[in-house]
Amino acid sequence: MKKLTSRQIEILRFITTFIKNNGYGPSVEDVRLFFGFKSPNAVTCHIRSLINKGYLSKELGKARSIKIKFSPFSGIPILGKVAAGKPVVVEDFSEDVLFSKDEMENVFALRVKGDSMQQAHIYDGDYVIVRRNVGINNGDIVAAVIGEEATVKYFKKIKDKTFLIPANPSYKPVEIKENFILGKVIGVYRKI
Amino acid sequence: MKKLTSRQIEILRFITTFIKNNGYGPSVEDVRLFFGFKSPNAVTCHIRSLINKGYLSKELGKARSIKIKFSPFSGIPILGKVAAGKPVVVEDFSEDVLFSKDEMENVFALRVKGDSMQQAHIYDGDYVIVRRNVGINNGDIVAAVIGEEATVKYFKKIKDKTFLIPANPSYKPVEIKENFILGKVIGVYRKI
DNA sequence: AATTATACTGTATATTTATACAGTAGTCAA
DNA sequence: TTGACTACTGTATAAATATACAGTATAATT
Numbered sequence: 534m535k536k537l538t539s540r541q542i543e544i545l546r547f548i549t550t551f552i553k554n555n556g557y558g559p560s561v562e563d564v565r566l567f568f569g570f571k572s573p574n575a576v577t578c579h580i581r582s583l584i585n586k587g588y589l590s591k592e593l594g595k596a597r598s599i600k601i602k603f604s605p606f607s608g609i610p611i612l613g614k615v616a617a618g619k620p621v622v623v624e625d626f627s628e629d630v631l632f633s634k635d636e637m638e639n640v641f642a643l644r645v646k647g648d649s650m651q652q653a654h655i656y657d658g659d660y661v662i663v664r665r666n667v668g669i670n671n672g673d674i675v676a677a678v679i680g681e682e683a684t685v686k687y688f689k690k691i692k693d694k695t696f697l698i699p700a701n702p703s704y705k706p707v708e709i710k711e712n713f714i715l716g717k718v719i720g721v722y723r724k725i
Numbered sequence: 726m727k728k729l730t731s732r733q734i735e736i737l738r739f740i741t742t743f744i745k746n747n748g749y750g751p752s753v754e755d756v757r758l759f760f761g762f763k764s765p766n767a768v769t770c771h772i773r774s775l776i777n778k779g780y781l782s783k784e785l786g787k788a789r790s791i792k793i794k795f796s797p798f799s800g801i802p803i804l805g806k807v808a809a810g811k812p813v814v815v816e817d818f819s820e821d822v823l824f825s826k827d828e829m830e831n832v833f834a835l836r837v838k839g840d841s842m843q844q845a846h847i848y849d850g851d852y853v854i855v856r857r858n859v860g861i862n863n864g865d866i867v868a869a870v871i872g873e874e875a876t877v878k879y880f881k882k883i884k885d886k887t888f889l890i891p892a893n894p895s896y897k898p899v900e901i902k903e904n905f906i907l908g909k910v911i912g913v914y915r916k917i
Numbered sequence: 918a919a920t921t922a923t924a925c926t927g928t929a930t931a932t933t934t935a936t937a938c939a940g941t942a943g944t945c946a947a
Numbered sequence: 948t949t950g951a952c953t954a955c956t957g958t959a960t961a962a963a964t965a966t967a968c969a970g971t972a973t974a975a976t977t
Contacts, residue, residue, distance in 0.1 A: 538952095538953070538954090540953080540954070541953090555790075555792065556782075556791075556792030556793060556826075557749065557750050557787075557789055557790045557791065557792060558749050558789070560787075560788070560933075560934060560935085561934065561935060561936085562933080562934070562935095570954095570955070570956085571955085571956055571957075572955070572956050572957060572958090573934090573935080573936080574936080574937085574938090574955080574956075574957080574958095575954070575955050575956075576935095577935075577936065577937090578953085578954070578955075579953095579954080579955095582952090582953080590748075591935095593935085593936085594934090594935060594936080594961095594962070594963070595749075595752075595789075595934095595935085595963075595964095596752070596788030596789055596933070596934050596935070596963060596964065597749055597750070597787075597788055597789040597790070597934085598747075598749050598789070598935095599748075599749065600747065600748030600749060601748060609829065609832055609833060609834050609854065610833050610834065611833070611834045611835070611836060611852065612833050612834070612835055612875070631834045631852055631854075631914060632824060634748075637801065640801055641801060641802050641803070641804050642801050642802065642803045642804070642823045643803070643804055644803060654846065654848060654915070656846060660803065660823055662801065662823075674917055683804070718917055719916065719917055720914055720915060720916050720917055721914070721915045721917065722823065722912055722913070722914050722915075723846070723912060723913045723914075724911065724912050725866055725910055725911055725912055725913065730922095730923070730924090732923080732924070733923090752963075752964060752965085753964065753965060753966085754963080754964070754965095762924095762925070762926085763925085763926055763927075764925070764926050764927060764928085765964090765965075765966080766925080766926075766927080766928095766966080766967085766968090767924070767925050767926075768965095769965075769966065769967090770923085770924070770925075771923095771924080771925095774922090774923080785965085785966085786931095786932070786933070786964090786965060786966080787933075787964095787965085788933060788934065788963070788964050788965070789964085790965095918977100919976105919977085920975100920976080920977075921974105921975085921976075921977090922973105922974085922975075922976090923972100923973080923974070923975085924971100924972085924973080924974100925970105925971085925972085925973100926969105926970080926971080926972105927968105927969090927970085928967105928968090928969090928970105929966100929967085929968085930965100930966090930967085931964105931965090931966090931967095932963105932964085932965085932966100933962105933963080933964070933965085934961105934962085934963070934964085935960100935961090935962080935963085936959100936960090936961090936962100937958105937959085937960085937961095938957105938958090938959085939956105939957085939958090940955105940956080940957085941954100941955085941956075942953100942954085942955085942956105943952105943953080943954080943955100944951100944952080944953070944954100945950105945951085945952080945953095946949105946950095946951085946952100947948100947949090947950090947951100
C-alpha cells in the first residue's frame with residue numbers, strides 16, 4: 534500500500550467519515566466546501582491521487598460514486614489503550630479496525646448448534662463468520678454441509694481423503710466430499 | 726415497522742444489494758433500467774413509499790443520496806439452514822443479519838487482555854464489541870476504565886455504589902465511579 | 918360505494934455534479 | 948536542474964440526476 538501525504542490522509546478521513554455518517558458518499562462540492570477550496574479541481578486531483586494509490590475507486594462521470602477500497606477509518610474502530618478518564622476517541626491513522634470492507638468480502642454467518650466445538654471455545658448459539666472461496670489447510674476450522682445440516686469442524690486431509698474432526702472428543706470424525714465444504718471459519722461472534 | 730408490498734421488497738432488495746456490491750447507491754436511472762420501467766417517476770414513487778414506511782431516507786435533490794434506515798438485506802447474512810449440497814443462497818425477506826447498520830451505531834471494539842472473564846467465555850485476545858450511551862442493568866457486562874487500562878467486567882449496583890465484578894473468582898470486585906464506564910458489551914468477537 | 922394506496926406511463930426541466938483544460942507555486946528525489 | 952509529484956486557483960461545460968406535474972388503471976380498505 535502506497536504511502537499517503539498528510540493532506541491525502543485528511544481527504545480520505547473526511548470521505549470515510551462522511552460515508553459513515555450519511556450512508557452515501559460526498560460530492561466533489563461537499564469536499565470542496567469542507568476544506569474551503571476555491572476550485573472543484575483541487576478535490577478532483579486529490580481523489581485521483583487516492584485512486585492511483587489504491588485507496589479509492591470511482592465510476593467516471595457518476596455522481597457520488599466513490600467507493601472505498603482501503604481505509605484505516607472504516608469498520609469498527611479498535612480502541613486498544615485508553616487514557617485515564619473519558620471520552621474515548623479514535624486516535625489516528627494507524628488505528629486498527631474490525632470488520633473492514635475488505636475483511637468482510639464473501640462472508641456469511643452460521644448459527645452454531647450443539648457442543649461439538651466447545652473445546653475450541655465455540656458454543657451453542659454462537660455465530661461463526663465464514664469466508665467462501667479461500668484456501669483451506671489442515672487444522673483450519675471449516676463450515677460444511679453434512680446431510681441437511683451445516684456444521685463446524687476442524688479440517689484434516691489425509692492423502693486424498695477429507696475428514697471433519699470435532700474438537701469435542703465425545704464425537705467422532707466424519708469423512709466428507711470436499712465440495713460440501715462451505716468455507717473457512719475466520720471468526721466467532723457471540724451476542725450478549 | 727410498516728409492512729411492505731412485494732414490489733417494494735424487490736426495490737429495497739435491489740437498493741441494498743446495489744450498495745453492498747458497488748459501495749455507493751443507485752441513481753433513479755439505475756433502478757429504472759433494472760426493473761425496465763419506462764418512466765423515472767415509477768422509481769421516485771417507490772422510493773417515496775419506502776421513505777414513508779421508514780426503510781429509507783434521502784436528501785432532496787442530491788444524487789445517489791439514498792440512506793438505508795432499515796433493511797433485512799444489509800449486514801452479514803445469517804444462513805441458518807442449508808439445503809443439501811451447494812450453493813448456499815440467502816433465502817428471503819425475513820432472513821436475519823449480523824452487524825446491521827442499526828445494530829452497529831455508536832459501537833467500538835476493545836481487545837481483551839487477561840483471563841478475568843474467561844468463565845463468561847471471554848478470552849485473552851478476543852474483541853469485545855461495546856455500545857456507548859445505552860442503559861446498563863445489574864448483571865450486564867460492561868467495559869470500563871480503571872486507572873490507565875480498559876477492562877471488561879460484570880456490572881453491579883448496590884444502593885449508590887457501583888462495582889465491577891470479574892467472572893473469574895480468583896479476582897476481586899472493584900468499586901468505581903459510574904462515569905468511568907465506557908459502555909455495554911453487546912458482543913464478543915474472536916478472529917481465527 | 919367512495920376513498921386511499923399501489924404501480925406505473927410520459928414529458929419536461931432545473932440543478933447537481935463531475936470533469937476537462939489552462940495555469941501557478943512549492944517540494945522532493947535523481 | 949530537470950522532471951515528477953503535490954497542492955492548489957479559475958473557468959467552462961457536458962452530462963448525470965432528481966423531481967415536478969399530469970395522467971391511467973387496478974387493488975385494497977373503510
